[in-house]
Amino acid sequence: MNGNDTIAVERPPDVHQGWTRARIIGAALLTVWGALGIGLIAFLVNAWDPDIFTRYAPRYLSGFWVTVQLVGVSVILGAFLSVPVALGRMSGSRLIGGLAYAYVYFFRGTPLLAQTFLVYYGLGSFRPELQAVGLWGFFREAWYCAVFAFTLNTAAYQAEILRGAIESVGKGQWEAASALGLSRFQTFRKIIVPQALVVALRPYGNEIILMIKGSAIVAIITVYDLMGETRRAYARTFDFQTYIWAAIIYLGIVEVLRNAIDWIELRITKHLKR
Amino acid sequence: MERVWTLLSFGPEGWGDDIAKGVVLTVSLALATLPLGLAIGFFVALGKRSEDKTLRLAANIYTTIFRGLPELLTLFLVFYGAQIGLQRLVQLVSPGATVEINAFVAGMVALGTVFSSYASEVFLAAFRAIPNGQYEGGHAVGLTKGQTMRLIILPQLIRLALPGLSNLWLILLKDTALVSVIGLADILRQTGVAARVTKEAFLFFGIACLLYLVLAMLSSVVLGAIESWTKRHGVQR
Structure with a gap:
């Protein structure tokens, strides 16, 4: 045997990819999706009515803005409220920890719907008291009630996200910062928060998506968000x-948000890629 | 205080019995949805981890759609959409006939679809946590693919997926509140009726919230018991 001979390598035979069962099922299901999609487009083309479009398109747009505002305001207010709740959850005091836990657990x-009803209809039971403190004007409006309920709700979820993210940063980070002589506040702001936010980004994004989807229920308490406008349009036209x-x-909003979160995550975790 | 107890009693003056019926409906709806959602979710997860591109795509379209739509909208799409669709079908056969969609079934289908699209992700993550050697081991001892799945993969899969599925169950329990909108007499609907009649809205919606909390706590106890049961052999990974 001399070294010039090329060594014959025995390879496994190419896997024959015929019409496997998975492929048949996949093709069948894709056909179903395709048929549904075409059916949907055909239905929309068929049902196209310029009158309905010119009448309801601006209403849908305004409904869309109401949804965006409602979710935007609630998520931002909830973010502020979630900080003390998260700190309470992490506090050593049993009383404060217990209270924060009860808040989050409740x-x-x-259900968000039950909470919204509790605020919108329930607080009406305290009308004289609310009038006495001058808050009745606030709780009389469905929109403010929705913002109030959603803020309290999302604050509970965001507090857990925040707590999880802060606790995910290793103890060594605190110790190293303290060894370098940083104060607790400096450590928190410059070392813990930047790392925690990377962890928290995806849960926060999911929370915003859940709020967008959850906000559809305000249509029931007569706020004309996207869902409310839809229900009104359906009640008037009986057009599916x-x-x-x-x-x-809704699918468009959620998909845009989802891709935006993916993109941001890709950008802020660049330094972690190996 | 006296009045509150009368209102909540089970007698003719009280609303206790009506609300209890609501609790039964909420629980039975959630329990009826669960197997449907689990089964669809499992098969969608199988589709997503298939080697075949078309099957993966078909499964991903399903989750993209039903995780992107608000639950309330899915419910309306099923309730009104199925009504209109079936109506047309029936009219083809016998003109003039009308169809009523059962709200319970519509709720079950809508909630089951949403549940299954989230459950498929949980199952997928659990599948990924099972090393390939388990399949190879099954193959090596001469089990068929179906046997490997049933005897080797599934028991581990349940253990791995249980925490995620427990979460989904708690979410399902809360989502059942939406069916009150299509007229099902669940907890929220019954307490809502009581609130309107008695003008004690805060009391009754507070009771509704407490009932959901109690259901969540009971579920946590049961799920915790199931979880420790699946870990009874002390297998750690």
């Missing part, structure tokens, strides 16, 4: 395309 354990358009818009 708002995560009950009203719901289809709403579905398309």
Whole structure:
């Protein structure tokens, strides 16, 4: 045997990819999706009515803005409120920890719809008291009630996200910072928070998406958000395309947000890629 | 205080019995949805981890759609959409006939679809946590693919997926509140009726919240017991 001979390498035979069962099922399901998609487009084209469009398109747009404002305001206010709650959850005091836990447990354990009803209808029971402190004007409006309920709700979820993210930063980081002579506040702001936010980004994004989807329930307490406008349009036209358009818009919002979060995550975790 | 107890009593003056019926409906709806959601979710997860591109795509379209739509909208799409669709179908056969969609079934289908699209992600993550050697081991001892799945993968899968599925169950329990909108007499609907009649809205919606909390706590106890049962052999990974 001399070294010039090329060594014959025995390779496994190429896997024969015929019409496997998975492929047949996949093709069948894709056909179903395709048929549904074409059916949907055909339905929308068929049901296309310029009158309905010119009448309801601006309303959908205004509904869309109401949804965005409602979620935006609640998520931002909730973010502020979540800080003390998260700190309470992490506090050594049993009383404060217990109170924060009860708050979080209540708002995560009950349906958002029930909480919204409790605020919107329930606080009406305290009308004289609220009038006495001058808050009745606030709680009379469905929109403010929705913002109030959503803020309390999202604060509970965000507090848990925040706590999880802060606790995910290793203890060594605190110790190293203290060894370098940083104060606790400096450590928190310059070392812990930047690392925690990377962890928290995805949960925060999911929370915003959940709020967008959850906010549809305000339609029930007569706030005309995207869902509310849809229900109104359906009640007037009995045209099912009203719901289809709403579905398309909601899907669009959620997909845009989801991709934006993916993009941001890719950017801020660049330094962690190996 | 006296009045509160009368209102909550089970007698003719009280609303206790009506609310209890609501609790039964909420629980039975959630329990009826669970197997449906789990089964669809499992098969969607299988599709997502298939080697075949078309099957993966078909499964991903499903989750993208039903995780992107608000639950309330899904419910309306199923409730009104199925009503209109079936109506047209029936009219083809016998003109003039009308169809009523059962709200319970519509709720079950809508909630089951949403549940399954989230459950598929949980199952997928659990599948990924099972090393390939388990399949190879099954193959090596001469088990068929189905046997490997049933006897080797599934028992581990349940253990791995249980925490995620427990979360989804708690979310499902809360989402059942939405069916009150399509007229099902669940907890929220019954307390809402009581609130309107008695003008004691805060009391009754507070009771509704407490009932959901109690259901969540009971579920946590049961789920915790199931979880420790699946870990009874002390297998750690």
